[in-house]
Amino acid sequence: MGSIVTPPPPLAVEDVFSEFAGQSKTTVRLHPRRAYPGVRESSLGGLLLWPAEEAWPECAAGDDHDEPIVLVAVLQIFARDVPELPFPNGTDVFQLLWCPALHDEDCRPRPVVRWRAEASIGELLDNPEPPDDEDVEDNHVPNICGLSPERVRELPYPWELDADLRDRVEAWAKERGWSYFAHLSAASGTKVGGWPQWIQDPEYPVCHCGTTMTHLITVASGEWDGESWRRWSPEGTVDGGEAAGLCLGDGGSNYFFTCPRCPNDPPVMVFQCS
Template sequence: MLFARDVPDLPFPDEADTLQVLWCPLDHEPYFQPHTIVRWRGAEAVGSLLIDAPTPDPDSDDSYLPMACVLSPERVEEYPAGWGLPAELRQRIWAWEDGFPNPDGWGYFSHLSSAPGSKVGGWVSWIQDPEQVECSKSHEMAHLLTIASREFDIENGKRWAPIEERSPHAPLEIQEPTDLMIQDAGSLYLFVCLKCPDLPVNSLSQGS
């Protein structure tokens, strides 16, 4: 659940200030991912929060049941991934990276472009080829939310791992804080249509 006060850049429909994302912890076609339901609501309609989470259905897939953890949102600055850049600019970046001493292997595509992991808004960090997502009225949809199996890998963790938890080898318990596994170390992407008044949401997933 996300509140407008905590994510001021997130678009909300009129008279709504709360985003709830629910999912069924079983595989659903066509992407073999959890089926998601999104609700835009007013906070007063949500009521009091449950102290104890309901017991999951015994048929639930354990890989879709997150481990309890603390969410600490942080605003970051990121840039488009390589696929989102003009070919001429990609060539300039490669030439720039090749043109100066870089013993630690830092580069634009791993350390400066789209942030990996779970996030709200920003550029999509695709695992496979980029996909264009459209709503039922054929409007191109914008990235709303990513729920990731892993927050980073050993290489891009040099840039994106929290400073408080950073280590040379990005331990597994930091890479996978929620213990979720979507497809094969994949991500579930949610997209919102900003042209439709009710802000409909679609989802898809990719695996590694």
């Protein structure tokens, strides 16, 4: 897909507040847009490069619904497009699927992650159609989108800061017509790495080895909201940042984390909404 460019930050926070020195991180905004990518392309909601000898995963019967539900493809990312992903040794394809039915009281989908080596995949399995089941939430089944990865520098979301600094930087930004929350901190939308754009308090999982896990990927309901669009909507955007067709909870996000010491362990998902 063509290049998509996020506007630069409207204010230089790091030049004014020394506390932000060394806090900037790079995130890769994925910018899903309606398209029809091939099975060997990075995509959201598109076809997955799935080996024929491996059964397509289902959500088991007898859990929260009567019959097994076919999982839906959410993301496929190739290392050639987003090398920033921490691919385990010998892999170059990341795949994320989830069950589109509601689970538990907080309405979270149940994810499955696969890391693969593209060159080792022989005959391919035909991807199944999305499930047609009364238990399925349509807004948990993403539209088919291509990706346009873009590297953006960002600062920690306000809930990562101590209260004094948070209040000072927000007051300073508002005096200048902006908001640290909405415009100057962590990038919104579906993205790889960088700082999570938390909706509630930070919830970094801790690995069984005792290591605090790091942000891997956020899958968001949209790319911006009624205020943050001033910074995070690329020029010329006309689809409102909702091309993926997702609405997680009441417009929340699924955050995935990985342990740098245990790269072969499955990522852990945290769900937040307002």
